[in-house]
Amino acid sequence: MSNENKPKGQNSKLGDWFRTFDSLKIMKWSVYLFFFLFLVLPLFSVFLVSFTGQPVNILGSLVNPDIMATNIERLSNASLEHYQSLLGGGTYFYALRNSLGLAISVSILVILLCLPLAYAFARTTMPFKKTLAALCTIPLIVPTFISAAGFIIMFGRTGWVNTIYQSLGFDGLLINAYSMTSIVLIQVFFFFPFALWPMVAAFKIADMSLEEASNNMGSKNWTTMFFVTFPLAIPGIISAALLIFTVSFSDFGTPIILAPDGLNLIVVEAYREISGFFNWAGASILTIVMVAVAAIFFWLQRYITKNKDYGTLSGKPKGMRLNDSKWVTRSLLVYTCLILLIPMFVLLSVLVQSFATTWGADFLPRGFTIAHYATVFTRSGDNIMNSLLLAGGALLISMIVATLVSYFVVREKTSKLDFMSSIPLIVPGIALGIAYIQTFNTAPLQLTGTAFLLIVAYAIRRMPYMIRSTMGTMMAIKSDIEEAAVNLGASKLVAIITVVGPLMLPGIAAGSILVFVTVIKETSITVLMAPADWAPMSLMVFQNLLRGEVYTASAMAMLIIVLVIILQTLANKITKNSLY
Template identity: 30%
Template sequence: MLQSKSNRDIWSTMTIVIFSVYALFLLYPLFSLLITSVQDPGSGSFSLRYFSDFFSSAYYMEALWNSFKVTIAVTAISALVAVPLAYIMTTVKIKGAILVTTLIIISSVSPPFIGAYSWILLLGRNGVITNFFQNTLGIPVPDIYGFTGISLVLVLQLFPLVYIYTLGALRSVDNSLIEAAESMQCTGLQKMYKIIVPLIIPTLLAGSLLVFMRALSDFGTPMLIGEGYRTIPVLIFNEFISEVGGDAGFAAAISVIVVIIASLVFLLQKYISKKKSFTMSALKPIEAKNSTGVANIVAHTFVYGVTAIALLPRIYVIYTSFLETSGTVFVQRFSLDSYFMSFDRLGSSIQITFMLAIAAMVIIVIMSVFIAYLTVRRPNKINDTLDTVSMFPFIVPGSILGIALLASFNSGPILLGGTAFIMIISFAIRRLPYTIRSSAAILNQISKSVEEASISLGASNLKTFVKITLPMMASGIIAGSILSWINIFSELSTSIILYTGATRTMSIAIYTEVLRGSYGTAAALSTILTIVTVLSLLVFFKVTGKREVAI
C-alpha cells in the first residue's frame, strides 16, 4: 500500500510540475497579453479602446482581410494540388514513387521565408526566369511581390502537409468501394470527388488546418515579398518592435484577435471532423495499377511537375551558394567564397542554433515522455486538461508567443528578456506537440499487460516505467524529437521577437542577410540549413521505417 501511495505521489507531483511549467511560460504570458490588451495605457483601467481602434480603422481591417485572403487561398489551393496528387500516387504506379514522396516532404521542411527568398532570385524584378522571358522571349512576367507571390510561396511550402495526411487516409479506404463506384460508371475525377473525398473529409480537414494555421502565422514571407501588402503577423511585429509610433498594448490587442480567430477555426475543424468521422478498415486496400496511354502521361507529368516546382527554389538556392557574388548579383563562376564568408561572419549563428536546439530538445524529450505517459496511462480530468494545454501552442502564432514571453519576462521579478533561456523555452513550448503526439502514439500501441507483468513481479510503477515502458517508447520518442528538431531549426517568427546579438540563430541570420542584400551568404547558410534538415529527415525515415511526417 505504501508503495502504491508513493507511486501515486510521484505521478501527481510530475503532473503538478509540468502544469507549473506551462502555467509560467505559456498561460501566464498569454493571460498577461490579454490583460494588456484591455488596459487603458494612461490610467490602467479596463478599456476596449485598442479593439475599437482596430475595427474602426480601414488600415487595420485591410491587413486582417489580406491575411484572410492569403490564408484561405493558400489552404484551398494546397488542397486542390495535394488531393489529386495523393490520389494519383495511391491508384497509379508512378516510377520512383518513394523518391517522389521523399522529395515532396523535403521541399516542405525548410522555412517558408527561404522559399520567398528563392523566388526573389527566380521571379524577382531581376530574377533568372523574369529576365529570360522578358529579354529573350519578350514576354512580360508578373513579379513575385504581393498577394500572388506570398500565396505561391506558401502553397509550395505547405501543400505537402495536406498531401501526407491524404496519402495516409487513402490507405484506409477499401478498394471494394472503388470497384462498386466503377461498376456504376463513376470513374476518373468524378470518382475521386464523389467517392474518395467524402470518405477522407476528417483527415483532409486536419491537414488543411495545419496549412491554415501556418499560413495565418507566417511572418517571414510577407516581410520579404509583401511590398506594402500588409498582413496581420507583420502588423503585430511592426506595432510591437517599432520605436516610432509602435504600441505594445495595441500589438497585444491584435494578438488576442488572432488567437481568438485561430481558436474558432480550430474548434470548427474539430466539430466538422467529429460530425463527419467514421471508422474505416481496409480489408482490401487500394492498390496502385499500371496506367497506359494519355492517362499515364498526364499522371506522370502532373506528379513530376508538382515535385519539380516545389523543389526548384531549394535547388536554385543551393546552386547560387556555389557562385561568386557581389551583393545581390551572382557571377557565373563557381566559388566557395560565400561559405567562407558565412563561417567567418556568421559562424557563431550556426553554433548558437545547435546549442539552443540541443538544450530545447532536452526539455522537449523529458516533458513529452511524461506528458504522453500521464495522458495515455493515467487518464483523468487533470491530465486530459494537460494534454489540451500542451497542444495549445499549435494554434498560437509564433510571433504572438514571442511577444507574450518578452512582455512578461522583460522586467522583474523574473527577468529573461535577451537571454538564451527565453529562446530555449520558446522553442520547447512551440515544438513539444510533435514529440508528445509521436510518444503518445507509440505508447498506445504498447500493451498494458507488459507493464502489469513487471509490477506483478515486484517492480514499482516508476521502475517499470524506466526499465520497461521507456525503452519500448524509444522509436516514437526519437521520431517525434527529430520532427521537433527540424522545426526548431526553421523557427523564425518567435526568434525574431526574442533574439539578441548573442542569440542570433541561422534562420535569423539568413533573414537579415536577405534584407541586407547579401544573397551569397544567405544562400550558403540556407544550404547548410537545408542539409541539416534533410539529414534529420532521413534519420526520421530510418527510425520509423516510413515516408510520412504528420502531427
C-alpha cells in the same frame, strides 16, 4: 507536544498522507506549473493588455508593491477601445482582412493542386512513386523565408526567370517578387505537402467496393472518380484545407520578406508593432486575434476529423485495385513533375547563388566560388554552434516534459494535461514571442532577452510533436510490465525510469529529431526573441537578407537545408515511415 501526546487520528492521517504521496505527484504538478508559467500565464497577460493598452505584469505584482499598484490602476481603466478600433477599420482591420484572404486563397489553391497528386499516390500505379514522394516532402524542410529568398532570385527585377522573359521580347516582369501573388505562390508550392499526405490517406481508406459497384453499373472511370472517389475523401480534404489555412495564416517567413510596403498582413504588423514601436496595445490586440483565428480553424479541423466518417460498414476486407491506365498514370506523372518544378527551381536558385561571384541581369552567374561558405564558417561559426546548443536545450526540455505528459495522459487519463499540451499548436510563433516579452520583462522572472527564455519558447512551440510521438509509443506499452516491477518492490518512479523509459526510446528518438529539425529552421520566435550573443543560423540568414548580403545568406541557408535533410532522413528511418 511530543509524538506520544498527539492524537492517534492525527498521526494516522499524517501516515496515510506519506504512504500515498510519491515523487510522481511532484512531477505531475511540476508539469502543470511549467505549462501554467510558460504558456497559460503569458497568453492571459497579453489578453489583459489588449484591454488596458499598457503592460500588465502579473508576476511582478507578487514581489513589487509599486508594480501591483500600477497594474491595478491600469486594469481599472480597461476598456474595449482597442477592439473597437480594430473592428472600425484602419491598419489592423485591413491586415486581418488581407491575412484571412491570403489564407483562404492558399487553402483553396492547395486543395485543387493536391487532388490529382493525392489520387496519383493513393490510387494509381504512377511510375517513380518513391522518388516523387521523397521530392514532395522537401518543401516541408525548407524554411519559408529561404524559399522567399529563392523566389527573389528567380522573379526579382534582375531574376533569371524575368531575364528570360524579357529576352523573349516581353516587357516588364513575368511575376513581381514583392507582391501578394508571390506570397500566395510560395505558400502554395511549399505548404502543399501538409495537405497532400492527409489526402493520400483519405483516398486510401475510402471503400473501394463503392467504386467497383459504380463501374459494374456502367460508369466510366472518370465519372466514378469525380462522383464516387472524391466524395468519399471529403472529410480528409476539408481537414487538410483547414490545416493549410492555419499554417498560411500563421506564416511569418514569407510575408516579412516579400510583402510590399502597401500590403498589411497581421503577422507582419504584430512584429512591427512590438519590435519597431513597442506598441503593446496594438501588438496584444493582434496577438489575441491571431490566436483566436488559429484556434477556431484548428478546432474545426479536429472536429471534422473526429466526427465525420464517409466510409461504409462491411464484413468484407477492402481491396485496393490501383488504376493502371497508361494515359492516366503518365498524365499524372507529368503533372506531378510540373508541380515540383517550382520548389526545385527555388532551391536550385539558392544553391547556385551560394556559389556565385556575382549574379544579376543574366541567366547564369558570371563566376563561381566557395568563398561564401568559407565566410560562413569563419565569420558565423558561433551562429552554427548557437543553433545546435539552442536546439539541444529545447530538445532536452521537450523530452522530459513530453515523456511525463504522455505517461500521465495514457496511464492516469489526465485530460486537462492533454488539453494544455495541445495549446501550442494554435499559437503562432509571433504571438507566443510577444506574450513572452511582455510577461518576463521584470522580476521575479526577468528572462526577456536571455537564451533560456528563447529555449523555453522553442520547447513550448514544438513540444506537441514530441508528445504525439511519445504518446503513441506509450499507448503500445502494457501496464502489466510496469505493475510487475512495482510488485517486485520498485517504486513507480523507478519502474518508469528503468522499465517504461527504455521501451519509449523509439518514440522519443523519432520525436527528438522532429523537434530538433523544426527548432533549427524556426524563424518567427527567433527573429523576435533571440539575444545578439545567441543569434542562431536562421536569424543570421534573415538579417543578411535584409542587409542585402544575399550570397552569404544563400550559403548559410544551404547549410540549414542540408542539416535538416540529414536529420529528417534519420527520422524517417527510425519511424520507418512510408509516405507513398
